[in-house]
Amino acid sequence: MTENFNTSRRAFLAMAAAGGAAATLPGAEARAQTVQTTARIVIIGAGAAGTALVNRLVDRLDGAQITLIDPRVRHLYQPGLSLVAAGLKPADYVVSTTTEWLPDGVTLVEDAVSAVDPEVQRVDTEGGESVEYDFLVLAPGLMLDHEAIEGFSRDMIGTNGIGALYGGPEDAAATWEAASRFVEEGGRGLFTRPETEMKCAGAPLKHTFLIDDRLRRADNRGAAEILYAAPQTSLFGVPIVSERVRMLFGDRDIDYSYQRTLRAIDAERKIATFETPDGTEEQDYDYIHIIPPQRAPQFIRDSGLSWADRWTDQGWVDCDQYTMRHNRYDNIWAVGDVAGVPKGKTAASVKFQVPVVEDHLVAAIQGEDGTETYDGYTSCPLITRIGRAMLIEFDYNNNLTPSFPGVIAPLEELWISWLMKEVALKATYNAMLRGQA
């Protein structure tokens, strides 16, 4: 990325091209055609999905009353948490503010949603405010159920060899405190993942690979034992990727065991209790990485928006996996982590879901049907050590869908894939938030 700017000629050509292209941008012209409407649109959640969507909607709609509802003052660039938890980036690398990404002319209600009434088309907040809508988008993200792990609470992160990087920048930085002691002292490291759906299923693997690499760089790998314990019967949801990870685990001397669901920890004695098909099993550890079960926010479940027969313990929104539209309410869509679709709790999925929701929402305002579909695309730059990653992209059918076929091999550990994660990903994410990518 950066190398382009050392050379004047390339930059000059790029600028000349930019000048030329600016004169002939039919795509931009076509998209700039706005739709006149007085529709009331409510978006619950101003995270990656809600923000990206609202920035696109304000370009498409003229006169719409758009309201976002989100109590969070901070915006978190969550793909960066793995880097913070490995000591590669400071905590503030992932932090910005919610409001800096929002366009003018939309209303932000800084409050948490307590209930949605899809019949009368109204959203109530915990602060007692009620907002009526014609169209509703559910993008509140998900809840980390830390309490589900007996004996564990977030204030323990960073102490007694306990890490848990998902909770935010402070948790990720505290995780690195605990992990770096493990890197120095060695011992037994346990790396877990939950049995529920989770955001970025690659993150538990990345953390394992990064801490393994940290141990090697500290010349201390011989003093450490690493066990990756998964509730599932594979290392990754996509079989071909799972096999590749299995080979890499072999190469790195990382042990793994399946059908191990973390239920409890004893922080004083440093013992973790797993549920297995044959009863419970205790494992001692010097470092443990905990990823709690993940569920839809309570108001989603309480408002009757969840699937009735799927993920009943998790409550994801009952929506069509191709259009993201609610299966029972025509004027409601789900986007991002909360959506009840088989894959796609990543920022990369958001990037592909948002234009689909935009298309169907704008079409619905005009009394038409949208045409765009989401095929389950997800991307995961699966870091395998500092300086290398595998750029894994796939869809609902577990097909690999490489963006650069024949150039960037998805199952190979490459420097270029690391460069993308390190340099281009946050920039692409930010451009997505602004509705530009």
Added chain:
Amino acid sequence: MEELTLETMIAVFEEIFGTGLFWSMVAVAAIITVGYLYVLIRDHNLGMRRFLIAQLFMPVGAVLAVWFVMFMTSSNLSDIGGPVDVIVFLGIAVMGAIGMSILVYTVESLFFRDKLGD
């Protein structure tokens, strides 16, 4: 990537460097390029002595460019893992080399032409 348009690329580069820095760098690069074109047109030929000196700076530019990218991305030469990595690596080096030679030639021609002659 859904669509890699020029608009997207510019948005991404603006995010990497910040809008101000990005366009400043584009401006600096454009000024050097204009300067280069200016001396070429003014002199009607390449000053071979200046060109030779500029070429001698090419390895320096190559090493600087590679070092800069490695440093900025917590990477190491041993991270190069496949053919595409070698291509990226060489591309960075080549761009650094060419950029440096253009810079050196332009500076020589603008400020040291009398000393260096043709």
